[in-house]
Amino acid sequence: MDATANHPEREHPGKETPREEVETVTIRFCGDSGDGMQLTGTEFTKSTAIAGNDLATFPDYPAEIRAPAGTLPGVSGFQIHFSSRDIYTPGDAPDVLVAMNPAALKTNLPDLVAGGVLIVNKDAFSDVNLQKAGYGQNPLDDESLARKYRFFKVDISGLTERALAGSGLTSKEVALCKNMFALGLMFWMYGRPMEATIAGIRRKFAKKPQIAEANVKVIHAGFNYGETAEMFAHKYEVKPARLPPGRYRNVTGNQATALGLAAAAQKAGVRLFLGSYPITPASDILHELSYLKNYGVTTFQAEDEIAGIGSAIGAAYGGALAVTTTSGPGMALKTEAMGLAIMLELPLVIIDVQRGGPSTGLPTKTEQADLLQAVYGRNSEAPLPVIAASSPADCFGAAYEAFRIAVQYMTPVILLTDGYLGNGSEPWLIPNVEKLRPIEVKYRRDPEGFQPYARDPKTLARPWVIPGTPGLEHRIGGLEKDFTTGSVSYDPQNHERMVRIRAEKVAGIAKGLAPTEVFGKPEGDLLVVGWGGTYGALHQAAEQLQAKGNRVSHLHLRYLNPLPPDVGDILRRFRHVLVAELNLGQLAKILRATYLVDAASYNKIQGKPFKIAEIVNRCREILEPDGARA
Amino acid sequence: MSANPLPVTPPLTKKDFQSDQDVRWCPGCGDYVILAQVQRVLPELGIPRENIVVISGIGCSSRFPYYMNTYGMHSIHGRAPAIATGLKVARPELSVWVATGDGDGLSIGGNHTIHVLRRNVDMKILLFNNRIYGLTKGQYSPTSQVGMKSKSSPYGSLDAPFDPLRLALGAGGTFVARAVDAEPAHLTEVLRRAAHHKGTAFIEIYQNCVVFNDGAFDYMTEKAAREETRLVLTHGKPLVFGKAKDKGIRLNPKLEPEVFQIGREGDLSQCLVHDETSETLAWILAHLQPPKFPTPVGVFRAVSAPTYDAGVHEQEEEVRGKKGAGDLAKLLGSGETWTVS
Numbered sequence: 028m029d030a031t032a033n034h035p036e037r038e039h040p041g042k043e044t045p046r047e048e049v050e051t052v053t054i055r056f057c058g059d060s061g062d063g064m065q066l067t068g069t070e071f072t073k074s075t076a077i078a079g080n081d082l083a084t085f086p087d088y089p090a091e092i093r094a095p096a097g098t099l100p101g102v103s104g105f106q107i108h109f110s111s112r113d114i115y116t117p118g119d120a121p122d123v124l125v126a127m128n129p130a131a132l133k134t135n136l137p138d139l140v141a142g143g144v145l146i147v148n149k150d151a152f153s154d155v156n157l158q159k160a161g162y163g164q165n166p167l168d169d170e171s172l173a174r175k176y177r178f179f180k181v182d183i184s185g186l187t188e189r190a191l192a193g194s195g196l197t198s199k200e201v202a203l204c205k206n207m208f209a210l211g212l213m214f215w216m217y218g219r220p221m222e223a224t225i226a227g228i229r230r231k232f233a234k235k236p237q238i239a240e241a242n243v244k245v246i247h248a249g250f251n252y253g254e255t256a257e258m259f260a261h262k263y264e265v266k267p268a269r270l271p272p273g274r275y276r277n278v279t280g281n282q283a284t285a286l287g288l289a290a291a292a293q294k295a296g297v298r299l300f301l302g303s304y305p306i307t308p309a310s311d312i313l314h315e316l317s318y319l320k321n322y323g324v325t326t327f328q329a330e331d332e333i334a335g336i337g338s339a340i341g342a343a344y345g346g347a348l349a350v351t352t353t354s355g356p357g358m359a360l361k362t363e364a365m366g367l368a369i370m371l372e373l374p375l376v377i378i379d380v381q382r383g384g385p386s387t388g389l390p391t392k393t394e395q396a397d398l399l400q401a402v403y404g405r406n407s408e409a410p411l412p413v414i415a416a417s418s419p420a421d422c423f424g425a426a427y428e429a430f431r432i433a434v435q436y437m438t439p440v441i442l443l444t445d446g447y448l449g450n451g452s453e454p455w456l457i458p459n460v461e462k463l464r465p466i467e468v469k470y471r472r473d474p475e476g477f478q479p480y481a482r483d484p485k486t487l488a489r490p491w492v493i494p495g496t497p498g499l500e501h502r503i504g505g506l507e508k509d510f511t512t513g514s515v516s517y518d519p520q521n522h523e524r525m526v527r528i529r530a531e532k533v534a535g536i537a538k539g540l541a542p543t544e545v546f547g548k549p550e551g552d553l554l555v556v557g558w559g560g561t562y563g564a565l566h567q568a569a570e571q572l573q574a575k576g577n578r579v580s581h582l583h584l585r586y587l588n589p590l591p592p593d594v595g596d597i598l599r600r601f602r603h604v605l606v607a608e609l610n611l612g613q614l615a616k617i618l619r620a621t622y623l624v625d626a627a628s629y630n631k632i633q634g635k636p637f638k639i640a641e642i643v644n645r646c647r648e649i650l651e652p653d654g655a656r657a
Numbered sequence: 658m659s660a661n662p663l664p665v666t667p668p669l670t671k672k673d674f675q676s677d678q679d680v681r682w683c684p685g686c687g688d689y690v691i692l693a694q695v696q697r698v699l700p701e702l703g704i705p706r707e708n709i710v711v712i713s714g715i716g717c718s719s720r721f722p723y724y725m726n727t728y729g730m731h732s733i734h735g736r737a738p739a740i741a742t743g744l745k746v747a748r749p750e751l752s753v754w755v756a757t758g759d760g761d762g763l764s765i766g767g768n769h770t771i772h773v774l775r776r777n778v779d780m781k782i783l784l785f786n787n788r789i790y791g792l793t794k795g796q797y798s799p800t801s802q803v804g805m806k807s808k809s810s811p812y813g814s815l816d817a818p819f820d821p822l823r824l825a826l827g828a829g830g831t832f833v834a835r836a837v838d839a840e841p842a843h844l845t846e847v848l849r850r851a852a853h854h855k856g857t858a859f860i861e862i863y864q865n866c867v868v869f870n871d872g873a874f875d876y877m878t879e880k881a882a883r884e885e886t887r888l889v890l891t892h893g894k895p896l897v898f899g900k901a902k903d904k905g906i907r908l909n910p911k912l913e914p915e916v917f918q919i920g921r922e923g924d925l926s927q928c929l930v931h932d933e934t935s936e937t938l939a940w941i942l943a944h945l946q947p948p949k950f951p952t953p954v955g956v957f958r959a960v961s962a963p964t965y966d967a968g969v970h971e972q973e974e975e976v977r978g979k980k981g982a983g984d985l986a987k988l989l990g991s992g993e994t995w996t997v998s
Contacts, residue, residue, distance in 0.1 A: 077995050223993055267997075276994045286989060293985040300747050302739075320976035322983030325746055325969060330772035334739035337732075337769070341712070341743025344730060345751070349743070367733045457994065460986045494728035494744070494751055497707045502676070502722050504731025505715075514678070515723065 046218065046264045050111050053118030054213065056206075057104035057135045058127025058148075059096050060089055063206035068105025070210055070227070074219040076277040076454055079267030080109040083419075083563065084279075084452045085117035085636070090307070090390045097159040102134045111266040115418070115563030117451060119638035123216075125209050127151060127183070129160035145176040146212070148205065150184035179258055183208050190248035194241050204245040211249020216262050221246060271456060278455040280419035280448035280560075281308075284352075284378060285315035287426025289322055290458075292348045295434065295466040299324045300347040302338035304331055304357060307390045308446040309380035312352045332360035336377065340364060343373040344503075346470060346493035348430055350376040354446075355384045355397050358404075365439055366405045367505050369529065372480070372489045374433035374440075378426070381445040381559075383634045392634025393447035395559050396610035401441045402588045402617065408526045410533040412436070413588040415443040417562035420455035422448060425585065431466050436536055437488035443587070445609075447636045448560040474498030479513035487532035489513075537589040545597055547573055547580030553649055554601035556626070558584040558614055561637050565607055568642035577650055587614070595622040603649050605629055607642055669700040676726040682717060687838030687864035688785065692724055694841055695754075695783070698848045699727075704752050711754045712741045714761035717792050718785035718864075721756035735766020738773040741780050742965075749966045752852075753780040759800040760790050763819050767799075774828035776965035777856040783848075784821055784861050789870035807869075822943040822957060825859040826936070832858040833939065833958045838865060839878035843889065843954065850956055856964050877952045886947060890955030895928035896942075898951045905929075906945070914941050916950060933959040 054071070058064045065086055075082050085106045094101030108118030123144040126132040128151040139145060152167055172178045187205040194201070214221050225243050232239035253259055278286070292299030303313045305328070317326040325342075329335040336351040343349035353361060358379045368375045381397045383389025401413045412432050416425035422444055429442040471477065471490035479501045480489050492499050501513065509516035510524050545554075546569055553572075557565040562583050569581035582597055584590070598604050598618065604626040606615035612628035619626055629645045631637060674696040682688045699709060709727040713719035715734035722729030732740050737755045745753045762770045762784045773780070789807065790796040796809040800821065804813040825833045832854040836844040844862065851858035863874045877887040884900040896906040897919065905928035909915045917923050932938055939958040945951065977983075 073993055077993060079995060079997065270997045272997050274990060274994050274996050276990065276992050289988065290985055293983070298747060300743060302743055319983060319988070320973045321980045322985070322988065323973075324983075325973070327743065327746060327969075329739065330768055333736060334742070334769055334772070337736040337739030338743030338746070340732075341740035341745075342747035343743075344740070345744045345747035347747040349747075363733055364736065371730070457990050460989065493748075494710045495708055495748065497705065500707055500727050502725075502729040502731065504722070504729075505733055506731060 045261065047261045048264045048266065050265070051108070051114065052110070052123065052217065052263065052265055053106060053108045053121045054123040054125070055104055055106040055121035055135060055138070056125045056209065057102055057131040058206070059130065060091070060093055060101045060103040061096055062103070062127045063203065064103045064105050064127070067206045067210045068107060070224045071213055071219070072107050072277060072452060073223055073227070074214065074221065075107065075109045075217075076275070077220055077223055078265075080111065080265050081114050081268035081270055082107060082109040082277070082453060083114055083117040084108070085447065086450045088391055095159075097128055097130055097156045099130045099134055099160060102131045104131070104135060109265055111268050113268065113270070115566050116636065116639060119640050123213075125213065127206070127209065129156045129162055129166070132166060133160045133162065139176060141175060143176055144179070145172065146179045146181060146209070148183035148209070149180040150182050181212070181252070186248060186252060187245050190245050191241050194244075195237065196241055200238065200241070204241055207242050207245040208249035208252070211246040211251075212253045214246070215250045215253030216259065218262060218264055221250065270454065273456045275454045275456055277452050278420055278423070279311070279450055279452040280416065280422040280444055281311035281380065281450065282315055283420055283422035283455060284416070284426045284442075284444060284449070285312045287423040288312075288348075288350055288376070288430070289316065289319055289324055290423070290460070290463060291427045291430035291466055292324065293322060294463055295348055295430070295468045297323075297468050298342075298347040300339060300342035300349045301326045301352065302329050302335040302342065302349070303327070303352045304329050304335045306332070306354045306357045308382055308449045309352045309354045309357075309378065311449065312378065312380070332357040333364060336361040336364040336368075336375075339375055340368055340371070340373060343368075343375050344371070344494070346491070348374070348376075348434070348468075350378065352378040352380070354380050354382045354390075355400070356387065358397060358400060362405055365411065366407070366409050368439040369405070369409050369411055370505050370508075371503050372437045374430070374437055374491070376426070376429045376433055376440050376442060378429075378442045378444065380449045381443060389634040391446065393445045393560065393636060394609050394632065394634060395443075395445060395561070396613065396632070397443065398558070398587065398610065398613040399616070401443055408530060410530050410588070411439050411441060412533055412536050412586075413441045413443065414585055415559040415587055416448055417559060417583055417585065419448050419451050419453045421562075423455065423458070427463065431464065432536060434466055434468055435488065436486050436532060437491060438533060443559055445560045470496065471499065472496055478511060479503060480508050480510065482528070482532075487528060487535060534589050537586070537592050540586055540591045543582065543584075543591045543593050543597060545580050545582050548578060549580070549597070550600035551578030551580055552601065553577070553579045553603045553605060553646055554582055554598065555579065555642065555646060556582045556584070556598075556604060556606045556614070556618065557608065558587055561607060561609065564637035564639050564642055567639045568646065571639065571643055572646055572650075577646070579646060579650070584614070587617075590617075590621060594618075595624075598622055598624045598626070603627065605646065605649060607637065607645070609636070669706060671696045671700060673706060674699050674726050676724050678723045680724050681720065683868050685867040686717070687787065687866070688718060688721070690838040690841050691783065691785065691844065691862055691864065692721065694845045694848055696725070697845055698852055701849065702752070702852055708750065709752045709754065710744060711756060712737045712744070713756040714766055715792070716758040716761045716790075717866075718756050718758040718783075719761060735761050735764070736769060737761070738766065738769040738780075738782065742773055742776070742778050745778055745780055745966045746969050749779070749970060755780055755782045757782060757784050759784065759786045759788060759798045759821070763799045763821060763824070771824065771828040774825055774830045774857050774859060777829070777831050777962050779856055779964045779966050781851050781854075781858045782860065784859065785864040786821060786861050787864045787866040787870055788818075788873050789866050791866050791869055795869040820943060821861045823940075825861075826939055826943055826958060830859045830958065831856040831960050831962045832956070834859070834956045835861045835863070835954050837863040837874060837878055837887075837954055839874070840954070847956065850959065854959060856962055876947060886951050888945070888951040888953045890931050890942065890953050890957065892931055892933045892956070895925060895930050897925075897928060906950070914945060914950070933957070
């Protein structure tokens with residue numbers, strides 16, 4: 028057994044490792060994309076949730092299904108941040124890094140905090156793997172690692188092999204179990220309950236009990252190694268968080284989105300129809316919903332993105348709550364059909380799980396650069412409401428809200444989430460079904476005085492009339508409509524009137540919105556403004572700055588089109604406005620144009636979420652101009 | 658005394674299917690004939706008018722829904738089959754019809770056409786083939802012949818055309834037929850057959866564009882010539898044509914079709930007999946091209962196969978049978994949960 032000797036308690040064999048209480052920990056598991064790091068992270072998350080911590084996760088994986096083994100592009104990582112208090116992000120930098128091969132070490136070590144725990148699978152540091160990772164010499168021989176970090180070299184592969192000696196598994200099958208060793212070791216280090224993971228493995232491999240038991244055995248081996256190896260100075264305890272009372276589960280943003288859509292349809296009492304073409308990182312919504320056939324959920328895997336939205340338009344025409352899900356490039360393809368949905372004035376939800384672009388861009392990385400596309404990206408005057416989810420769990424409410432607006436105003440609605448929200452997870456307080464806001468679907472059935480484009484005086488919505496209704500037969504289409512009869516009209520005055528009424532209808536949605544909440548004082552020196560998945564980082568940055576006595580508040584916008592009526596007043600009550608976005612300043616552009624406010628931008632376009640520290644630092648620069656800073 | 662008797666609905670007539678909109682195709686356009694025949698067939702079907710939906714894309718043919726007093730949608734270019742699929746899956750009780758053209762259905766919307774056929778979604782697709790882009794005023798289309806001079810091909814088109822029926826057969830079409838605007842009675846017969854088909858019924862309708870491609874089908878529609886240039890398909894009947902019914906189609910030793918003179922070059926027993934259930938025969942018929950062969954019209958293929966829309970609902974029932982009807986509270990609270998008190 029080879030453990031690095033930087034262990035103060037090494038001279039006291041047999042002594043119970045003390046458990047040190049810590050408030051917050053960030054662990055990153057990283058390895059080759061074939062090493063099962065996503066599974067390891069997911070399982071650790073599950074037991075952390077059961078342990079009652081607040082948590083946030085961030086899976087980060089390559090676009091290639093299997094980039095060449097051992098190479099830098101093939102590194103896959105999973106980060107979990109868990110705490111005894113409320114947290115909102117997956118953590119700026121890992122306190123613990125588990126690296127399963129040289130490539131993982133090379134790409135992830137720069138992120139590890141100084142003095143952090145570094146655990147490497149030393150067996151993977153073969154000449155071949157070192158070469159693939161571009162290491163001239165073995166970094167494990169570098170003594171500075173042990174000086175900078177609490178560094179542990181563990182022969183994870185070898186120990187896994189020994190644990191499974193005589194199991195009858197092939198060497199390939201044995202190698203696939205090594206991630207479970209790392210998981211077991213982390214379970215020990217943070218005192219996590221293992222039962223749920225073990226039960227899950229036995230369920231998953233019910234038909235291959237040999238594999239199930241091998242995995243279970245290796246988890247125990249990892250756990251016992253921590254217990255007996257006498258190399259780890261500490262084990263840690265993260266007390267349960269004080270979350271609001273209730274029943275919780277862990278959800279990813281994509282799961283929460285799917286559940287929000289299903290819940291909306293159930294509450295409305297109509298069929299949910301999803302027309303979708305697989306695309307990263309949105310496909311999980313399709314996967315989740317495809318299981319829910321007994322809930323009146325129809326999923327249609329279309330031949331392309333256009334058929335995805337086309338079929339959804341057809342289903343909406345037929346009276347279903349219809350949705351199409353995609354990411355940036357797919358959004359571009361759906362554009363013309365969105366215009367049709369605007370013209371038809373049918374309820375439809377379009378979900379864009381944003382990713383790095385343009386074009387194919389960074390398919391597995393996050394970005395917020397589709398905002399202008401969502402708000403403006405169609406031919407002619409084609410307004411539609413745009414809303415955004417702010418955290419993985421918030422995707423539930425956002426998806427639900429998208430349908431509420433779509434049905435109430437008879438309009439397509441765009442919901443923006445992103446790869447970080449879609450794949451990231453956090454605990455979710457399971458909502459009470461009875462208390463969900465009702466979604467009222469009313470199909471017009473009365474032929475008396477019927478005009479297809481006669482509008483509700485309050486919402487300006489036209490009636491939803493579905494085929495099969497006797498006496499209301501009529502034609503709709505993409506050509507301009509007569510204001511009154513809905514028949515095709517090329518009249519110039521009528522066209523202007525229709526363009527204006529469509530815009531007025533969408534703008535009018537703002538009237539129904541609740542007052543916008545600001546985190547912090549309603550006025551001050553600096554307002555940090557954001558939207559979407561950056562919520563956690565901006566919120567915690569504001570919190571940290573407020574704790575130090577700064578007059579900083581945070582405004583996070585769910586409604587991006589139309590903007591809530593009180594946003595202009597809120598912006599004007601602060602000396603500085605900083606709009607932080609994972610793009611080149613798209614919301615800032617909208618706010619500046621709408622309110623003539625001198626908003627500054629803080630932008631990051633690296634396929635990665637903001638770190639709290641990045642926001643804090645930028646705010647300090649604004650609050651303490653150069654002269655004032657030491 | 659019985660409770661409220663069922664209201665007696667008078668049978669629908671052609672007039673019931675005519676909308677209040679003025680029909681605005683060019684005078685003499687073949688589309689008028691197609692519209693009239695569809696309006697003639699629909700009342701026979703016994704389907705309530707409100708349960709019929711006509712969906713179209715873009716092009717001259719796609720104005721069709723405006724003239725039908727049913728539910729209808731004039732959508733965007735090429736996408737009608739996708740929209741119709743969503744509607745049919747959501748509302749399987751509806752009778753869904755798609756009106757499209759050679760540009761709409763085979764060029765910009767070619768992908769949706771093949772996929773709807775592959776899935777066998779229960780709908781009728783009327784593809785008006787005039788071998789020209791009419792609405793954009795005269796460019797060659799994916800069914801225009803090589804060498805065709807048009808606004809965008811002044812020196813002759815270099816594009817090899819699609820054969821719509823071969824495409825439909827290749828995509829697994831369960832009902833594939835051809836008709837001609839110039840023979841309304843036959844067109845009506847084919848429409849009637851299509852209306853009763855369960856699954857995707859694909860009808861290519863040769864349609865004369867009087868303005869941009871006038872006379873494209875004269876070779877097989879002119880009274881004087883057509884007995885020699887077109888072959889009317891009838892299930893169970895030999896492939897015989899000619900004014901004197903003296904020509905037949907048979908296979909030569911290389912298994913290629915050939916025309917022979919009945920009596921002089923062989924007897925009737927050598928003649929291929931039409932069988933709508935034979936995929937091989939449908940392929941052979943779809944390859945019969947002028948001038949060597951007469952152009953077949955009628956039902957090339959009609960077979961029974963499971964439809965996608967029915968499958969969706971059967972699977973749903975099956976899952977509901979196994980798992981019970983969904984309970985939203987249970988769904989939201991599924992997976993590993995924990996309670997904070």
